[in-house]
Amino acid sequence: MQAAVKYRIGKSTTFKTLVVLLCCLCVLPLIAILGYIIKEGITKINWQFLVNTPKPVGETGGGIANALVGSVMMVSVAAIMAIPVGILCGIYLSENQNKKLAYWSRLSIDILQGVPSIVIGIVAYFWLVKPFGGFSGLSGSIALAIMMLPIVVRSTEETLKMLPPSLKEAALALGMPYHRVVLKVILPCAIGGILSGVILSVARVVGETAPLLFTAFGNPHMSTNMLKPMQSMPLLIFNYATSPFDDWHNLAWGASLILLAWVLLLNIITKLTTRKWNIQL
Numbered sequence: 001m002q003a004a005v006k007y008r009i010g011k012s013t014t015f016k017t018l019v020v021l022l023c024c025l026c027v028l029p030l031i032a033i034l035g036y037i038i039k040e041g042i043t044k045i046n047w048q049f050l051v052n053t054p055k056p057v058g059e060t061g062g063g064i065a066n067a068l069v070g071s072v073m074m075v076s077v078a079a080i081m082a083i084p085v086g087i088l089c090g091i092y093l094s095e096n097q098n099k100k101l102a103y104w105s106r107l108s109i110d111i112l113q114g115v116p117s118i119v120i121g122i123v124a125y126f127w128l129v130k131p132f133g134g135f136s137g138l139s140g141s142i143a144l145a146i147m148m149l150p151i152v153v154r155s156t157e158e159t160l161k162m163l164p165p166s167l168k169e170a171a172l173a174l175g176m177p178y179h180r181v182v183l184k185v186i187l188p189c190a191i192g193g194i195l196s197g198v199i200l201s202v203a204r205v206v207g208e209t210a211p212l213l214f215t216a217f218g219n220p221h222m223s224t225n226m227l228k229p230m231q232s233m234p235l236l237i238f239n240y241a242t243s244p245f246d247d248w249h250n251l252a253w254g255a256s257l258i259l260l261a262w263v264l265l266l267n268i269i270t271k272l273t274t275r276k277w278n279i280q281l
Contacts, residue, residue: 034260041257044250053222054236057245064255066222067236073224074137074216074232075206078144083198086149090156090194091182106157113150120146121211129215137223137230140216144208148201155197159190196274203266207259209234233259 052063089105096102124143129135167189171181187194212218218235219228237255240248 037253037257037260041253041255044254045257049251049254054220054240054251055247057248060247062247062251064233064236064251064258066219066231067233067255068258069222069224070137070216070219070230071206071232071234073226074141074144074212074230075202077138077141077226078148078205079198079202081141082145082148082201083152086152086201087156087187087194089149089153090160091186093153093157094160095182109150109153112146113154116210117147117208118210118214121214124211125214135215135217135229137216137226137228140212140230140232141226143211143215144205147205147208147211151201151204152194152197155200156190156194159193159197160186162193163189192273196270199266199270199273203263203270206266207234207263209238213238233262 048061049063050068051065052061053066054064055062089109093102093106120143124139124146128139128142132139163186167185168181171185172178176184212232212235216232216235217229218239219231223230233255237252237259240252240255243249
């Protein structure tokens with residue numbers, strides 16, 4: 001009997017050790033990437049780097065201000081387009097789970113979530129860039145909004161499904177109209193989970209390069225006109241990292257560190273928001 005217990009404890013210890021080892025192996029690539037980018041990029045970042053535009057080839061210095069402004073503007077416009085539509089679609093799917101329209105909508109959202117970003121970029125190019133005769137930040141925002149939409153829809157739907165049906169039943173029993181039940185009872189209770197999905201969708205698209213190559217195209221100068229070509233952080237990193245000039249490589253490393261910090265911050269906020277909402281629920 002004692003030998004059997006020791007055998008089971010040994011098996012359990014071996015399994016736990018194996019799981020911990022595999023977890024460490026999964027974390028090692030992330031640590032290596034973070035360490036290398038921090039090592040190469042931390043010395044390139046200063047105030048001038050953040051407020052200046054890139055210099056021409058042969059001139060030292062320069063910065064990424066045009067890419068920072070372009071990324072913030074395009075992602076913000078994409079969020080304005082995708083978030084309201086995604087939340088409303090998620091509400092419909094959670095409230096009408098057994099209808100045919102909900103089934104086909106859910107299937108379409110799942111398929112759209114798996115479409116490669118470069119395919120979305122090509123489609124946006126033929127839908128928006130060619131008909132209007134030029135690249136623009138607005139077409140880039142629309143491409144990013146298409147990528148954000150499935151994440152917002154699914155997170156909203158799954159969050160609303162977690163709420164107890166008694167919340168809606170109690171509000172309806174008090175005589176509240178359906179739209180007020182959704183706006184005043186259901187959505188406030190699910191705001192934490194919905195917000196987590198929104199932040200996660202922003203983190204998903206902020207580093208995308210392929211759709212913007214076909215739509216926004218990039219701009220070496222400062223531009224705030226959404227109807228003209230516009231620079232972004234991923235495009236700047238792609239163009240400058242593949243160039244033969246060391247000064248542009250330095251800009252690419254600094255921009256990579258800032259973009260990485262941005263994505264990490266958004267993911268940390270998502271984790272904290274999700275944890276807080278789960279505790280409250």
